[in-house]
Amino acid sequence: MQNTISYLEKRPLPAGELHFLEHRVHFKSQLLQHVFDHAVESIMVTDAEGVIERVNAAFSQITGFSAEEAVGQTPRLVQSARHSPEFYQRMWQQLLLTGHWSGQVWNRRKSGEVYLQWLSINTLTDDQGRVTHRVAIGHDLTALKTTQNERTLFTFKDPLTQLGNRQLLTSRLDQALAEAQRNKIRVGLMVLDIGRLKPVNEQLGLTWGDDVLRQQARTLQAAIDEADTLVRLQGDIFAVLRHSKAEDATMAQLADKLLGLLGQPIVLADQNIVSLQPSIGIAVFPRDAKDKESLLQAAEYAHAMAKREGRNRFQFVDLRQHQLHHRELAIEHRLSHLLNSGDSEGLSLHFQPQICPQSGALCGLETLLRWRHPVLGPVSPAEFIPVAEQSGLSVRLDRWVIERVCEQVAAWQARHPGLPVVSVNLGAQQFSQPDFADWLQDCVVRAGIRPEQLKLEVTETTMMANTESCVAMLGRLRQLGFRISLDDFGTGYSALSCLHRFPLDELKIDRSFMVEASQSERAYILLKTIVGLAHQLSLSLVVEGVEQEDQLALLADFGSLTVQGYYFYQPLPVEETERLLESRRP
Template identity: 35%
Template sequence: MTQNEDEAQPDVDYLRERVRHLEQASQWHHYAMDVLTSMTAIFGDHSQSRDVAAILESTHECVGRLLPLEDAGYYTVDDESSFHLSFRQAGCEGPELEAIVEQLIDEGMFSWALNQNHPVCLPCPGNDDKEGARDDHLVLHVISSRTRIRGMFVGRTRGHPIHPRDPGMKVLSIVLFNAAYALESAALYTLMDHQHKTLKKISERQSLELAHQYSHDALTGLPNRVLFSDRLHQLIQKGPTGDEDDSSHVAVILMDLDHFKRVNDSLGHGYGDHLIKNLADNLRTILADTELLGHHHLDEGHVTLSRLGGDEFGIILDRVDSLDLLARFAQHLLDNVSCEYVIHGHPVFLTCSAGISIHPFDGRDVDTLIKNADAAMYEAKQRGRNHYHFYTQDINAQTYRHLMLENELSRALDRDEFQLHYQPQISLATGKVEGLEALVRWEHPEKGYLNPGHFIPVAEDTGLIEQLGLWVVRRACADMNRLETTGLPVPRMAINLSPRQFRQADLAAQYAAIISDAGIQASQIELELTESTIMQDIDKAVEIFGDMQQLGFRLAVDDFGTGYSSLNQLKHFPIHTLKIDRSFIRGIPQDRDDAAIVKAIVAMAKGLGLEVVAEGVEARHQLDFLKGLDCESVQGFYFSRPLPYDELCEYLQASESVKATTASSQG
């Protein structure tokens, strides 16, 4: 071979290698195009409901032609962002791949791969533990459209790792991108198909459903007040004709949950709805117990259960022949529905109260029977709740008195019949009056002074407490200004908040506006809320206390020790003062338990940097015990009862005179 031929040989070899490479590339491109062309199978037939498994099977047929897979799985994501294995390569049904994916999830590699815009190749976990598996690798690639992640491809290969830029990996991205859109299309098509079927059903059954909605409760499916009243009317018409000696009667039982509003206010209406549904199911079960009904001479066919609205249920019992057995049955109902209900993980213990009226003794028409059963239920609540009560004529008089009190209370504000009395809070270190607690009194035009316990619960139930609370703040601010003009000291003013006031959305803004108009500093006002009210909804309490603190108000927990709060809960509240409940002060120092509780509260408050006020101090030995604990302040009859404004001025003047005399004698 000549020298020129020797020199030309490398060029020929290079060209041959280049031609071979181009031929292979061309063959691969043709193959890839063939794979991509076959992707049309992924989208299937749009005229039929789409099937996720069919889409993934078609996808795998394409992917299997691109990569040498030992095993492969396709995970899809649900609406709660949980991944589920939806398709597995044929012949690979073992748990190994799923275990590997669980390990990747625990290590965070699964989440990392989801966020990559390209395929990733990783050593297979456990390679070092399995003989012959050192060359196993995993290929992971997100199945995602441009708007949403639809799943994840996980494939296991054997041999050298596949580079993300490998042509097969690039085509893999295209295939899985199209699979994501196919899954998205299937979901949309399924949704549209479901909507179409739903609309068709609504159209076909509209009349029937409207009739059912008119007569049944949407939440529980029970008959509503309309059907309840109609059923009762029919039984009255065909029942006893008016002979009160007839041994068979119709009984109406109305029952509702005690303090149900607390559940709605603390946990939310969604939790309240679940509780109502659980109670309805419980009542259904009891009233379907044929053995129980037979024991009380009742029959399932003669029982009607309804939800009348809110937390109120109505029961009609036809052919009642024994009032004694009826009473036992009512007690059995209360015993079985008054229990702990677990709503979304929250244990809620609730009791029920019931009222009973009998036809024809307690009414000869529907409205009268329902009204009297309702009055009897109210009487049961007034007597302590978790009880039943039969209607009597005397109940009407009590209900009337309650209604009259509501009406008089609503007019009392307009007539300026309320007054504020102030009880001094005394510093044990200085003997000075360092605070006043504003206590509302009602000067009834006929009954004289009424204590808060007589009318505050009524005001709370009717919502009048919100107007009354604003009046208290305005009057307290006005009296603080009057004290300042007379030259008397203006101590800090403590004002109570009721549970209903505490739930007002604009409470902080309203109080801030009032004190601003009065020219009072927020730091001069201390707002008190009972511990039990705070514990009903801790998160809400922390939020409202935070709003009040930002405005500058001082905050106190009243009746501390009675609400079962823990130190861990207490530390979250931006409070300044703890008020020890008078029930613990009454027994000190003789009662060892009360003494221990008071000591613990004072020590805890000091550890948290809080002031302590002991309420209800009436005797010298109580005062001496509290001084020994280094309690900051006390209030109670030992120093003064709650005083109207004029007597308060005299008290403060006397206190100033005593201090002045003491100071001059010491000088």
């Protein structure tokens, strides 16, 4: 066409020849339109800026987007999330360099279904070489992939359990590790056996052994996430590939769940009962291995360690992590049992007295929770409270403590009319419970005590992390008559603004201030300033961590305040607190 136009510009054409050329151009235009409209491949035409100008019928049939929906959009309309930004950057680099690109692309239909397409993109230019349009021609590979999948189905499937096999695991590991490296995430791999299958085969026969394998395969399939890959490696050994959520805590939780399920007795059709002892090994990429072969070897090694340790257990490659998570799970299980059963064995309340140093009077009691695990022995609150928070048990644990405190205050007030206020700590998760204020009021009424007999301690960090909900709930609790104390002041945000924003009655200075004030003049001045500020805001003041006489002497000029610490009393069990109250009876 370019040569013809150039020739026409040089000399006039006879009418007959001009008519022939016009007819030929018209015929070519009709032919191109016919191909465009009836091609089985999808065709998309964009301008130089990438805005869609035309699509054909095949495009609408394949993608589900009509021409009206597509025109004016960009090709991002059909992009899936399967490719990284680097993939499209490389595509555009080649287009700009050569004017052409072709390859396999995962695109998205209007329904949300992701499909594989062979895509060819060509660039059109004008006489000056400027880009005018780009034409993308795509061939849907779904049918081809379906045929290939049917051919490879047997290759990747275990015929006995209908799960995937080692070949599938190898293939999925390639994909998972590539994605993990690209997105900087972790991949977890479990190798596990159902345990003691050999005696079943020997005593009952291979048929029943196969039945046990099929039942356990179904149990595993129902227990894992849909995104996980479950395969049978060989014999009674399976593997679970976790593509995401492969943090140690979640892997430990899944392993513990599988041990419980696989360890359940199995009743066979002939009424024989089979009890198994599974073992699980866990490896995590990239911490334990840098490639798929090493990751599988690490998981198999951890599995062998779990079997050597006595079965019915799981084992991380990292022994320290393994021991830590076993301990956390033991704590979580026991706490859950105590809260679900109402059995409080091992849990006990202690009370640390708070003293007014000028008079020596008992001004308050702080409630502290203590716990003796039946196997682990004494467990520090610094260990079991975080486990309760992570496992969603902290709300119930807090309320268990509050109920026991209300009952104890009710019992004491009958024998000790001058009973001081008793404080109890509130965890952060209580502030997400809209019923807490009403529940607490009902709890006090049931026990037969008054709200002003309880002081609710909330940490500075909790207040600043839940500002709006804290202000609202603490305001409501204060209206009901409860006293509010800001605990551990100075360890978190140290935001002085919280002293006037929150409805407070008391400021409780953390023990770290007391330690530093006895060693540094600047820290002492800061402590004295905070004490003065609290007095000016009409806040009661408690200083924690007073353990030595010289520390108590530092507070002599600070005016009215209360101290708490080992110099006077350590936390006391209920019986010793009872004796203290009796000794101080007027």
